[in-house]
Amino acid sequence: MTCIQLERVTVDFPVFNASSRSLKNKILSVSTGGVIDRRNDGHVIVRGLEDVSFTLNEGDRVGLIGHNGAGKTTLLRVLAGIYSPTDGKATIEGQCVSLINISLGIDPEATGRENIRLRAAMMGMSSAEIRRHYDDIAEFSGLGSFLDMPFRTYSSGMQLRLAFSTSTAIQPEILIMDEWLSTGDEDFKDRASKRLHEIVGSTKILILASHSKDLLLDNCNRVIWLEHGRIKMDGPADEVVESYFD
Numbered sequence: 001m002t003c004i005q006l007e008r009v010t011v012d013f014p015v016f017n018a019s020s021r022s023l024k025n026k027i028l029s030v031s032t033g034g035v036i037d038r039r040n041d042g043h044v045i046v047r048g049l050e051d052v053s054f055t056l057n058e059g060d061r062v063g064l065i066g067h068n069g070a071g072k073t074t075l076l077r078v079l080a081g082i083y084s085p086t087d088g089k090a091t092i093e094g095q096c097v098s099l100i101n102i103s104l105g106i107d108p109e110a111t112g113r114e115n116i117r118l119r120a121a122m123m124g125m126s127s128a129e130i131r132r133h134y135d136d137i138a139e140f141s142g143l144g145s146f147l148d149m150p151f152r153t154y155s156s157g158m159q160l161r162l163a164f165s166t167s168t169a170i171q172p173e174i175l176i177m178d179e180w181l182s183t184g185d186e187d188f189k190d191r192a193s194k195r196l197h198e199i200v201g202s203t204k205i206l207i208l209a210s211h212s213k214d215l216l217l218d219n220c221n222r223v224i225w226l227e228h229g230r231i232k233m234d235g236p237a238d239e240v241v242e243s244y245f246d
């Protein structure tokens with residue numbers, strides 16, 4: 001069964017070169033960012049997430065909203081297995097694809113073709129799966145002869161094409177994404193958004209971080225609102241979105 005469970009998850013980032021004199025204002029007067037604090041050993045930390053608990057089951061299409069620095073990316077990274085919690089426990093059951101890390105598995109010196117294989121392998125595809133999907137990935141990227149050039153010679157839109165085509169070649173049980181798809185030219189954006197709709201429709205659990213009301217209401221049935229790394233509200237998409245944008 002596909003399922004995600006977070007139990008009292010906290011993520012701290014130690015900051016070794018921070019000036020502790022600027023730390024007088026521990027009181028949160030602005031809505032931006034996580035809580036800045038000092039640990040017992042004197043180190044400054046930024047608390048990206050604090051005491052976050054929830055369970056996601058099949059059928060949940062969850063949006064994450066919150067101001068800049070509220071903890072959305074940190075939470076996506078915990079769900080994608082990139083960060084482990086400093087405290088608490090995250091259990092992720094199911095095959096998970098994350099579209100948040102465009103550089104995952106990429107070697108800038110290697111060619112596009114080699115990078116398709118590298119990234120696919122990093123995503124957990126077997127050699128047989130990579131062989132099966134390879135032609136589709138190469139074609140969808142539209143990169144033609146550039147596939148034989150080193151990745152470092154690609155423009156940012158071309159890099160995105162390669163990463164996106166590879167990441168979306170398989171239909172994952174859990175899909176984790178944010179809005180990095182906004183780059184790319186019109187032709188690619190259209191094809192990418194069509195493919196995304198297919199994947200979003202068939203994935204068992206979707207987690208999408210976004211500042212866009214429409215994107216959240218179109219794709220999500222549940223929304224979690226983060227503030228200063230904590231859950232402020234978790235409920236039906238329309239209710240949470242309405243409170244947040246109020």
Ligand SMILES: Nc1ncnc2c1ncn2[C@@H]1O[C@H](COP(=O)(O)OP(=O)(O)OP(=O)(O)O)[C@@H](O)[C@H]1O
Binds near residue numbers: 015035049074
């Ligand atoms: N590598 C890091 N080192 C130190 N602090 C970090 C690091 N990554 C994130 N943070 C802090 O953690 C908090 C949460 O950041 P996060 O990137 O999760 O926010 P966000 O909700 O995704 O913001 P945005 O909407 O601006 O993308 C912020 O206060 C940020 O300063």
